[in-house]
Amino acid sequence: MVKRIAKTFGDLKNNNQKAFISFIMAGDPNLDKTYDLMVAFPKYGVDIIELGIPFTDPMADGPSIQRAGNRSLQMGTTLKSILELVKKFRKVNNETPVILMGYYNPIYSFGVENFLKKAKSSGVDGLIIVDLPPEEDRELCIPAQKNGIDFIRLSTPTSNESRLPRILDNSSGFVYHVSITGTTGAGRVDAKKLGPEINRIRKLTNLPICVGFGIKNPEDATAVSGIADGVVVGSAIIEKIENKEPDENILEFTKSLSNGAKIGNSFYKKM
Numbered sequence: 001m002v003k004r005i006a007k008t009f010g011d012l013k014n015n016n017q018k019a020f021i022s023f024i025m026a027g028d029p030n031l032d033k034t035y036d037l038m039v040a041f042p043k044y045g046v047d048i049i050e051l052g053i054p055f056t057d058p059m060a061d062g063p064s065i066q067r068a069g070n071r072s073l074q075m076g077t078t079l080k081s082i083l084e085l086v087k088k089f090r091k092v093n094n095e096t097p098v099i100l101m102g103y104y105n106p107i108y109s110f111g112v113e114n115f116l117k118k119a120k121s122s123g124v125d126g127l128i129i130v131d132l133p134p135e136e137d138r139e140l141c142i143p144a145q146k147n148g149i150d151f152i153r154l155s156t157p158t159s160n161e162s163r164l165p166r167i168l169d170n171s172s173g174f175v176y177h178v179s180i181t182g183t184t185g186a187g188r189v190d191a192k193k194l195g196p197e198i199n200r201i202r203k204l205t206n207l208p209i210c211v212g213f214g215i216k217n218p219e220d221a222t223a224v225s226g227i228a229d230g231v232v233v234g235s236a237i238i239e240k241i242e243n244k245e246p247d248e249n250i251l252e253f254t255k256s257l258s259n260g261a262k263i264g265n266s267f268y269k270k271m
Contacts, residue, residue, distance in 0.1 A: 004125045005150055005173045008047055009208045009229070018225040019174075020045055020258040021210060023101065023234030025052040025068035028078030028241060031085055036247065038089050042096045044251045045258025050232065053082060054100030058252070059131060061224060064235045065164050079106045079115070083122040088121035099152065099173075101128040104140065112140055116147045126150035126173045134166045141170050148150055148212040152176055155201060157193075174208040174230065175201060179215070191223035218260030231261040 002010075012019055022041055026034050026233050038049055054069035054077055061069065100119070107115050107129070119127075127144055134141075134153075141151040150173030157178070159167055168175065179194060194211065201209050211224045212232030221231045236257070240250045 003148065003150065003173075004095065005048065005099075007099055009174065012047065018228070018261050019047045019208065019210060019230030019232055020221070020261040021048040021050055021099075021212070022046045022237055022254055022257075023050040023052060023212070023232060024241065025054060025065065025072050026082045026085060027054060027072030028052075028072055028238070029069040029244075030075050031077065031081060032239075035085055035088060035249065036086075038098075039092055040247070041254065042093065044255040045262070046096070046254060047100060047230075047258075048097045050099045050101050050234070051077060051082065052234075053088070053100055053106055055103045055106060057105075058103065062235060064242060065240050071242075079110050080118075081116050083124070085118075086124055087122040089222055094123070097125040098123060099126040099128060100124055101130070101231055105131050106145050107140065112143060112264075116149065119149060120147045124149060126152050128152045128154065128176060130134050130154060130165040134169060137170050140208045145170070145172060154178055157197060164201065168201075168205045168207075171205070171207060174210050175205060176232065177201065177209055177211045177228065177266060178213045179211050179224070191220075191227060194224065194227045215257075218256045221257050221260030222263045225261040225263065231257070233257050 009019060022172060024034060024037060040048055052069065054072040058066055091218050127149060129140060132140055144151045151171065152173045153167050153171040153175060155164060155167055155175055157179045198209055208229035210230030210232055211228040215221055215224060215231060215233050224231050237250065237254060240253060
């Protein structure tokens with residue numbers, strides 16, 4: 001059976017399109033709101049949904065995502081309730097991939113074996129765990145893949161020639177390239193610098209390469225999608241949630257980002 005993430009990228013490639021991935025914090029401002037956005041997102045151009053797992057001590061998150069995580073924790077969001085949310089979503093959508101992004105501590109506390117079992121049965125497709133380096137693959141990466149869950153790695157502008165192959169080893173689903181040095185939402189993507197970085201990664205993997213961090217608007221999404229295979233946007237969407245904008249505004253903005261991502265015209269050189 002083809003995994004959802006692989007099928008999504010395959011379908012997009014066949015249509016000469018790039019992936020648009022939205023990130024929101026699960027439980028911000030509450031789980032009902034998260035569910036409503038998840039159900040609506042695919043109708044507004046979202047190809048893959050990335051859900052943040054709130055954590056008390058985030059390292060890679062900028063201020064807006066940190067605040068979203070705090071709001072979620074204050075509402076009592078737990079890893080168990082997030083898995084139940086994904087399971088609820090799967091009752092109305094069995095096609096759109098769902099990725100959980102966060103830190104290892106909540107999973108370790110939950111119990112790795114128990115977490116993977118419930119994640120698989122709930123319909124989780126992939127994990128991005130930012131504080132688990134390749135040296136710790138036996139902790140979660142390899143067990144996740146044995147359970148059919150993709151383990152997606154982060155590459156950065158500072159990943160040198162000796163480190164990058166190690167990062168890509170055991171990666172699956174796609175490669176998430178961080179476009180800037182710093183936390184989420186901390187800067188603005190510079191598409192002119194991305195080309196050499198993406199080409200450097202392409203020489204080492206056939207996985208799709210998606211770019212996140214620093215993408216603020218449809219123009220940024222267009223510039224990035226002309227180079228990469230997908231675009232990830234989180235902080236810009238979360239800020240609209242934080243500002244309590246109506247769902248219609250959030251979804252229309254999301255659609256504009258997706259439209260921007262679909263315009264890029266550099267198509268999967270090595271896939």
